[in-house]
Amino acid sequence: MASIKIENVQKAFGKVVAVDHLNLEIKDGEFFTFLGPSGCGKTTTLRMIAGFYYPTKGVVRFGDKDMTRVPPEKRNTGMVFQNYALFPHMTVFENVAYGLRVRKVGSAALKTRVQDVLRKVRLDQYSDRQVSQLSGGQQQRVALARALVIEPEILLLDEPLSNLDAKLRDEMRSEILRLQKEYKITTIYVTHDQAEALSMSDRIAVFNFGVCHQVGTPSEIYNEPVNDFVAGFIGEINLLPAEVDKIENSQVTVSAKTGEDTKKLVVHNDPFNFNPKNEGALALSIRPESVKLHSEPAGRQNEFRGKVENVEFFGSLVNATVNIDGMLLQANMLNNVKTNLQPGADVWAELPEDQIRIIPVVSGDPA
């Protein structure tokens, strides 16, 4: 196992700066995810950790050891690529054995180690099969076995499930987590799928345009996003352009634009909800599951009259789109909540003050 430190790293390809000002610390044995849209620099960062790219600036360390310019074969990292990069006409056994042969491991030890790891990924029955005759999920397991057999200190997984169908993806998620816990191996997982990141990771780094916006546990990233990009990329969120009117003890009064109108709202002022040092454009944010709908006025703070525009039924969850003076607000509720949610019905939407966050806008107009 090893911890990883990325210190002030930049990677430029000619004029394209793929990653900039990157500082990360990944702990021993941690399952750490790089999350972000296509082209945001996740793979480039992973490749700098594997040694396939050297940073333009900055330092990469494993533990305290400077690895910045150490070639990949001297790093003791195992990598699983998006397309698996297996040898299709070799057997499962030979694919997995390859890294050990390169490392000149003797034949008896090699056989034991390959058989052990094939058992761990539940492919021991397939050892003589050609890889081209395996299903996608089985090929994925061969790729994992090949990365694990060399007993790496660090496991690097680049969108390893993107070629699998939804059901198989679920199965392989659990499989990867099981192996990660069993080997207690420091793991970096690259994905653009927020559900995958939230459900698998100890911590997540959220990237956009080569910059890491936030590092935190899944619940920190979801409940305390630092800006509108993180808030919008992870889960659904309502964002309204907002201005702070006044801050008084534990309360912040804000004006939020709702389409044609401006509404005054009161926001609970704890350090997560609003940082008075934030300058520039701000947005009021609230998750759809935090919006409460009432079929009659309930006389609550931050309660606004609107009209139900649309209702979508998802089984356990119901989503309503409510029009408040031209602003469309999303509200989710459990199917067992009795509210008159017919399109066209009047409804009173309550935005509880402790569920609202005021966050900086970094990705343009939130409306």
Ligand SMILES: Nc1ncnc2c1ncn2[C@@H]1O[C@H](COP(=O)(O)OP(=O)(O)OP(=O)(O)O)[C@@H](O)[C@H]1O
């Ligand atoms: N070898 C390269 N030469 C030039 N530009 C590159 C190279 N590799 C990556 N880039 C550019 O760097 C940026 C980041 O790419 P990167 O592959 O790291 O993103 P990503 O987040 O992994 O995206 P994806 O999810 O699509 O793989 C992109 O703008 C990309 O075009």
